[in-house]
Amino acid sequence: MKVVAFERSKQGTGASRRLRNSGKTPGIVYGGAADVQLVELDHNALWHALKKEVFHSSILDMEIGGKSQQVLLRDVQYHPFKQYVLHVDFQRVDANKKxxxxxxxxxxxxxxxxxxxxxxxxxxxxxxxxxxxxxxxxxxxxxxxxxxxxxxxxxxxxxxxxxxxxxxxxxxxxxxxxxxxxxxxxxxxxxxxxxxxxxxxxxxxx
Known part of the structure; x- marks a missing residue:
């Protein structure tokens, strides 16, 4: 399953709030030899993807800036009473490591x-x-x-x-x-x- 993300440079509560107000969801990609990467995803697309079982349990092809990497969804933070996602975490996958x-x-x-x-x-x-x-x-x-x-x-x-x-x-x-x-x-x-x-x-x- 493919997911499209975009790099983000700003972090912090204020930046994340502005991001959510613009219809985006902040997230991170971590693991492997690369550094932790700050990303943002379209909230509506992410919301619909999260309703699919396969999104939670399979290897995802994440595209960032035209480059693809394999990741697993590791954590999702939902708003306590509103229907939107506050933050998502993805972990990079190494094809040679269990x-x-x-x-x-x-x-x-x-x-x-x-x-x-x-x-x-x-x-x-x-x-x-x-x-x-x-x-x-x-x-x-x-x-x-x-x-x-x-x-x-x-x-x-x-x-x-x-x-x-x-x-x-x-x-x-x-x-x-x-x-x-x-x-x-x-x-x-x-x-x-x-x-x-x-x-x-x-x-x-x-």
Whole structure:
């Protein structure tokens, strides 16, 4: 995904306020061998881009002054109650160095799961993203979580996910092995089944 930015020379609260008043958003680009670079982006274009999942989880081609560099979105500061962005941070990406970044989870086949269809189970998405380690070229836009076979009472952990080639969980996530999804039978369903069973066992009235 491509993003266009422009160099800015002025910094400070006053300069940033004037920038925002003109429809621009201040930001920085850091990392790698180059110095920290002050940039500005068109606010409306940035606002719409931020609504796309891929903008948060993939390598971006940032063009500044006709030159392109690969970056990752690292931080966004939003106004506390107005719909605009105060500041954005991007990190340069080295094609030969592994990076750590969070990748969104896409949950698949939940509607066709037998426990859901036949037993009234409810599948809960405990986490919606996981931190992975990989080279930039191997970074997936998302990870697919297949919920077709999870049974009532079961949980799915991070280590149960089939990762793409070249991608691994970060050491912290691997050690923690968090639950990503769980299937439970709601108390109301259990109660109703119990009542039905009791009625079936009750002797017929004479």
């Amino acid at each position: 990076l750590h970044t969070k990748v969104p989870l896409h949950f698949m086949n939940q509607e066709t799961n037998p426990a859901v269809k036949l037993s009234g189970a409810v599948i809960t998405h405990v986490v919606t993203e996981l931190e992975v380690e990989c080279l930039p070229a191997d970074l997936p836009e998302f990870l697919e979580i297949d919920l077709a076979k999870i049974e009532a009472g079961q949980t799915m952990h991070a280590k149960d996910i089939v990762l793409p080639k070249g991608v691994s969980l970060t050491l912290a996530i691997d050690a923690e092995n968090p639950v990503v999804a769980s299937a439970t039978i709601p108390a109301a369903v259990v109660s109703e089944e119990g009542e039905n069973a009791a009625e079936g066992d009750a002797p017929a009235a004479e």
